[in-house]
Amino acid sequence: MTHRIVVLGAGYAGANAAARLAKRLHPADTEITLVNADAEFVERIRMHQLATGQDLKSRPLADVFAGTGVRVRTARVSSIDVDARTVDGILYDTLVYALGSAAAGVPELAYDIAGKQSALRLRERLAALAAGEPVLVAGGGLTGIEAATEIAEARPDLAVTLVVRGDLGGWLSEKARRHLRAAFDRLSITVVENTEVATVGPDHVVTASGHSIAAAVTVWTAGFAVHPLAAATGLTVTATGQIVVDDTMRSISHPEVYAVGDAAFARGATGTPLRMSCASGVPSAHLAADAIAARLTGRPVPPNTIGYTGQCMSLGRRDAILQWVTPDDQPKPSALTGRAAVRMKELICRTAVWSISHPTLLMPVRRRRIVPAATPASVPS
Structure with a gap:
């Protein structure tokens, strides 16, 4: 029987999760559907550039995932029934929740750059x-x-x-x-x-x-809040609405649901809660996809090795800071600054979007068949 996987949200976390699942699982056994409100992938880490007049490359999700086996559906999610395992009528056996976050508490007369x-x-x-x-x-x-x-x-x-x-910059090193x-x-x-x-x-x-x-x-820009949908589903969430997950990004209350990126309350390898960021979203997506694939194919579930190496920020187009940090996100005395930091930050941004634009490229990764005994019971069609 085909195992139905639905991924909600196609930001850095959701798109990476869908792509990784397409790499890991054989298409004859799985049906992967990616649901996103926007027809295009949005480089959220470049919204400050878009707001100041710079144009960003258009990346239609249908083109990005063409030929990968991932079905793209452009829609705004309005309801999830975790008992019936449906999302707006779409049946799932495994759900990956990656609806991300938005600017929190924005006053009526203010602007934000969260989307x-x-x-x-x-x-x-x-x-x-x-x-x-x-x-x-x-x-x-x-x-x-x-x-x-x-x-x-x-x-x-x-x-x-x-x-x-x-x-100003109170969390940074002196340099x-x-x-x-x-x-x-x-x-x-x-x-x-x-x-x-x-x-x-x-x-x-x-x-x-x-x-x-x-x-x-x-x-x-005074903070972010997660989508309120998760709190209305019956999933175990924090007071701020993040889905509480285990070390493999799996919901602690509903084992067929995984949450990644900003939507998840997760801990890294050191036990420290992950912060809302692309630096957390991508590795959490990879871990969730690998864990899902491992459980479905009867292979060992990978360990949680998520940790940080740096925090980067642009200071316009010609200056930047890359603050080196410990795996649990504490600043080290050293930092890269100036043009060298600009080049490094740009490389990081381009690498992040490259992984989205080429979801199943570099694919010597073996697509494995699902082990029937490992497949959770499906909801009847």
Whole structure:
């Protein structure tokens, strides 16, 4: 009997999971369906570039997965029935949940760059600004830093301000922090530290302390939240809605469901929870796909070896920081900066999208047949 695998979401995690499954499993035994709201793959780690007027290459998912055995369905998922094992009427034997995350708590009058449409909306607004108008970025994480520096470099005629809750780059090494501050000085970005934005108006923001800061445009990068669908399914989730999984990315409450990327509350090899990032999404997708294939084909399940090596951030197109970290994501004293870091970050970004654009290339990987005894009971068609 054909084993039906449905993958929800075709971001870095979902697309990699579908591709890896197509590599591992024989097409005569499996039916892999990839469901995504957008017909194209979106390079989410480049949304700050899209928002500042740069164009990204179109990658239709139907073209990407042509000839791989993966069926692409363009649709927005509205319901999952984990008891009947259906997603909007599509039956599954194994489900890979990779619906990712979106910007959290974005005020009505603010913009965000968590997705393609929101980045294009900001792009249109920035293009309409006159010289000297103020732009405020709220949030001092990687997304906020990249957004502020990209805007300041692309539009040096604008007055860019970054508001951060703590210290600028407080999680970085001393070397990386020095370079970051020098880059902000070079780009004439004003930094307001130890401050939280409370409300956003049409031409200003008000901080938690009651201080007003001018802002013709406010870009909100103060955190991400997962899709609310998982919490409504009966799956075991955290208070923030992430699906709780074991060391193989398998739901602790529903063994036929796997979660990868931002949607999963997972731990790496050191036991430290994985952060929301492409650096977590891709390896978690590979692990889930390998675990699924191993269980279906009666082979040993691979161990969880997920760990980090670095955090990279662009500071415009001509500068960057690559902060080396321990496997549990703690900063090391060393960091790569400047043009060398630019080249390294670009290589990482291109490698990530190359793996999506060539899902089953370099395929000496053997497609194995399913062992009937290993196949979970299917829901009748």
